[in-house]
Each structure stands twice: as structure tokens, then as C-alpha cells.
Amino acid sequence: MLGITLGRSNEGAASIVGANAMQVEIFPFSFEIDSVAIAGTGLWATGLYLGFLPLSHWLIDQCCRWFDFAERSLYLSAEEFEKSRPGREAQNAFWASIFSISPFLVMGALCYYLSVISFGTKSWGISLGLIAVIGGGVYALGRRDGKSRE
DSSP states (O other), X not given: OOSEEEXXXXXXXXXXXXXXXXXXXXXXXXXXXEHHHHHXXXXXXXXXXXXXXXXXXXXHHHHHHHHHHHHXXXXXXXXXXXXXXXXXXXXXXXXXXXXXXXXXXXXXHHHHHHHXXXXXXXXHHHHHHXXXXXXXXXXXXXXXHHHHHO
């Protein structure tokens, strides 16, 4: 269901198994990655990220707060903690923005697979993912425009 199958292969690492799958060979194992599933999941995740932009900003803030709190316990002296604060806060903000994407990737994969199961073909998952991206983008632009008029 995830588009990845494990097994032994005697073929080269660069061989393509099917129209929608890439075969990757790592040491003794090889597995197939469904490129259409990755594209559909990415489209759905991007659409959800744009559609729920306030939630994504809230997630970034909460992750950044947690990273700052967790990193405070690593320092014994307050002087050393304050000396390296700007660099650590920038690094924590970067990692918080990276980790805030993961719930949207999970929900994007779920939406993609539900649309594939519901409608029967992978093309519906891609098509509805594109509609989600367009809808999320229009919503984000409209929300930003509405904020600037206030």
C-alpha cells in the first residue's frame, strides 16, 4: 500500500521496473518506489500546507519553543547559553520549519491513498492533489489580501 516492496534483485540499480515505479538497490536488498505515489503525496501535502497556513505557522512556533526549551538543559552556565543564543535560535527555527512539514506529509499520503481507493486509479489522486494545491494557493492569497485590507 505504501508503494515500497522489498526483495532480492539481480538487475542493476538504475533499472526501471514499471511505468510508475523506480527500483532502488541497496546492498543485498532492492525495493520499488512508486513515483506517482510520491508525486501525489507531495501535491496533497503542499495543498494542505497552503490551506492550513495558520496551523503550519503555529506548529513552527511550538516546535521552535520546544527546541529552545530542550536545548536550554544542555548548558550549565547562563553566560555560555546567552553567548551562543542567536545561532542556536536560528538553527532551531530552521529545524522547526523542517519538522513542521511532517504532519502535512502524513495527511497528504492519507488523502492521496483515500482518493486512489475511492476513485480507483492513481490519476485521480494526482488530479485531486493538483486541485488541492490550487485551492490552497488561492485561499492563502485571499487570506493574505484580506489581512492587508484590515
